[in-house]
Every structure is written in structure tokens, then in C-alpha cells.
Amino acid sequence: MTQPLRHLLCLLLTVVTCSVAVAEDSAKSALETDILYLNETGLDDYAQKQCRLDIHYPNKEGFATVVWFHGGGLSGGDKKIPKYMLDQGYAVVSANYRHHPHVKSPVYIEDAAAALAWTFANVEKYGGDPNKIFVSGHSAGGYLASMLTLDKRWMEAHKIDADKLAGSIPFSGHTITHFTIRKERGIDQNIVVVDDLAPLNHIRNDAPPILLLAGDRELEFPGRYEENALLWRMLNVAKHPDAELYELEGFTHGNMVEPGVLLMTSFIRKHSESN
Numbered sequence: 001m002t003q004p005l006r007h008l009l010c011l012l013l014t015v016v017t018c019s020v021a022v023a024e025d026s027a028k029s030a031l032e033t034d035i036l037y038l039n040e041t042g043l044d045d046y047a048q049k050q051c052r053l054d055i056h057y058p059n060k061e062g063f064a065t066v067v068w069f070h071g072g073g074l075s076g077g078d079k080k081i082p083k084y085m086l087d088q089g090y091a092v093v094s095a096n097y098r099h100h101p102h103v104k105s106p107v108y109i110e111d112a113a114a115a116l117a118w119t120f121a122n123v124e125k126y127g128g129d130p131n132k133i134f135v136s137g138h139s140a141g142g143y144l145a146s147m148l149t150l151d152k153r154w155m156e157a158h159k160i161d162a163d164k165l166a167g168s169i170p171f172s173g174h175t176i177t178h179f180t181i182r183k184e185r186g187i188d189q190n191i192v193v194v195d196d197l198a199p200l201n202h203i204r205n206d207a208p209p210i211l212l213l214a215g216d217r218e219l220e221f222p223g224r225y226e227e228n229a230l231l232w233r234m235l236n237v238a239k240h241p242d243a244e245l246y247e248l249e250g251f252t253h254g255n256m257v258e259p260g261v262l263l264m265t266s267f268i269r270k271h272s273e274s275n
Contacts, residue, residue, distance in 0.1 A: 028059040029087055030126075037095065037118035038111075050098045053115050056081050057091035057126045064132035064166065064272040065091040065123050066264070067116050071139030074108050074180040075100040084258055088265050090272070091128055093119050097144070105181045105197060109154055112144040117158035132272045134167045136264060138257050140180075142173020142213075146199035146231075150207055167209040167271045169264045172224055172253055175199045175231040200227075203234045209242035210235065211267045215256035216249050224253065 031054065038051040057063065068085070070077040079094040086092070095115035097108055116135055124130050135145045148154050149168035155161065177193040187193060194200050212232050217225035225247055232245035246263055248256045 029056060030059065031056045035118075037115045046102055047098060050096050051111055051114070052079070053093055053095040053118065054079055054081060055091060055093045055123075055126065056086060057128065058087070058089060059127075061127045062129045062132075063090055063127060064134065064268050065093060065119060065128045066134040066136050066169070066268060067093045067095060067119050069095060069097065069112055069115075069135075069137030069141030069144045071137070071141050072099070074105075074140045074143075074178060077140070082257065082261065084261050088268075090132075090134075090265075090268050091123065091126065093123075100180050100184065104184050105178075106154075108140075109144060109147050109197070110157070113148055113154040113158060116148055116155065117160055120158075120160055120164070129272075131164070132166050133164070134169060134268055134271070135165055136169040136171065137173070138171040139173060139253065140178065142170035143175075143178050143199070144173075145170045146173050146175060147197070147202075149210065150199050150202035150204065151196075163206065163208060165208040167211065167267060168207070169211045169213065169267060170228075171213045171257055171260050171264075172215055172220065172228075173199075174224075175227040200231055200234065203231075203238050203240075205235070205238040205240045207235075207240060209267075209271055210240070210244070211263065212243070212245040213256065213260040213263060214245070214247055215251045215253050217247060219250070219252045220256075221253050 033054040034052045037053050070079055079096040081092045081094045097111035119133055120130055135148055137145045145168055152162045177195050177198040179189040181197055182193055212228045214220055214225040214228045232243055235243040248259050
């Protein structure tokens with residue numbers, strides 16, 4: 001259900017209260033950086049540089065993990081764990097991926113799938129629960145999160161069922177075919193395409209729980225809120241049992257991440273407890 005920004009006020013109080021307790025429990029956390037998540041032989045220098053991830057994890061057992069993909073239009077950006085995601089009781093895996101124009105689709109999605117597969121294979125070594133893995137990201141990263149959640153073929157390439165995800169939290173991601181992928185095909189960015197590289201083309205009612213987040217429709221990238229509203233509506237039409245949409249009123253595409261993390265943290269806690 002679409003929720004106005006005012007609903008964040010009660011949530012903020014809850015999260016801040018919980019965060020104090022979590023911070024005390026998680027005073028000892030660890031960070032490992034620049035882990036190569038591709039294991040193929042013969043990787044070129046660019047792949048060796050880009051296909052790496054960082055993991056920040058709490059000093060406890062059985063924690064949840066969110067795999068976070070950065071934004072940048074599939075053509076820029078860098079892995080980074082926002083400070084407001086740290087020490088919330090869950091681990092954060094922040095993964096880079098190769099960018100346009102060095103590569104073209106679907107390499108971006110394949111790299112994201114490989115980073116998520118690495119997390120499934122390795123998080124238990126850090127103390128995490130592989131049944132409590134969430135996928136998320138902002139903008140282009142939100143698009144990647146949606147594709148990995150709804151189109152099962154990308155994780156099937158790693159012999160992983162996407163339905164093993166505990167949940168998906170795309171932040172202001174395209175739900176139509178991404179504009180950079182349209183650019184690769186010589187299609188104007190104002191022409192809407194919904195094909196096999198569009199999350200909207202993979203609606204299914206058995207997908208993991210989904211939390212869709214977007215900025216204020218009047219301040220967001222044009223149409224970005226409406227795309228997410230359409231994805232939410234079609235998931236409901238398909239009778240998906242657990243899909244939510246929040247419009248963060250007063251927030252732009254760029255600054256909606258921090259308030260969105262409040263909602264993400266609540267979502268992760270809710271669905272970690274149920275697993």
C-alpha cells in the first residue's frame with residue numbers, strides 16, 4: 001500500500017530506539033574490502049578491478065545480510081556502504097559491477113547475480129544466516145535488485161533459486177527497461193520499453209517479499225514513482241501476498257536513500273524474524 005512520508009515519524013522513533021540497542025550489541029563489527037566475487041579464469045584487468053565487494057558484518061551469529069548495489073545509471077558509481085546502514089544488526093555487502101560503455105547488457109545483471117551468489121555461498125563463514133539474505137540498491141542498483149528478484153534465470157545460472165531471497169528492497173529503480181540499455185540499442189530515453197530486461201515483464205506472485213521505495217513523484221526522475229507504482233499494482237493484480245510501495249514525500253531521487261533505509265531496516269527485521 002502506498003504510504004505517505006508522515007508514516008516515517010513513528011518508524012523513525014522505533015528504529016532510533018532499536019539502533020541504540022543494536023549499536024551496543026554490535027560495537028564489535030568487522031569490515032573486509034575488495035573481495036573478488038568472480039572466480040573465472042582469464043578475467044581482464046577491468047573485471048579484476050570492478051568485480052569486487054565489501055562486507056561489513058556484526059560480531060554475532062545468525063545475522064541477516066543485505067546485498068547493496070550502487071546507482072549511477074549503469075555507467076558510473078562505486079561500491080560504498082552508507083554510514084546509516086552500519087551497525088543496524090545486519091550485514092551489508094556492497095558490490096561493484098562493470099559499467100557502460102566498457103560492457104553492455106546483460107553483463108551488469110550477470111555481475112550483480114555473481115555478487116549475490118557469492119553472498120549465498122560465503123555469508124555463513126562470517127556468521128550470517130543464508131536464509132536471511134536480502135537484495136537492495138539505489139537507482140540503477142534498484143533496477144538490478146528487481147531483476148535478480150523477479151527474473152529467475154540470472155540466479156539459476158549459479159544454481160540458486162531467487163525465491164531463496166528473504167526479501168527485495170529496490171530504491172527508486174527502473175521497472176521498465178533501463179535507459180542505458182535502451183541507449184545501447186539506439187532508443188531515445190523518452191521511449192518506454194518493457195521487454196525481457198524489464199522487471200515489469202517478470203511479474204509473478206511467488207516472488208519473495210518486496211518493498212518498493214521511491215521519492216516524491218513531483219521531485220523524482222520523471223515517471224520513476226509511477227513505474228514503481230505500476231509494478232506494485234501488477235504484483236497485486238497477480239495476487240503477490242507481500243508487496244509494499246512507499247512514496248517518500250518531500251525527498252528527491254538523490255536524497256531518498258537515507259529515509260528509505262529506515263523502512264528497509266524495519267522490513268529486514270520483520271522478515272528475518274519470520275525465517
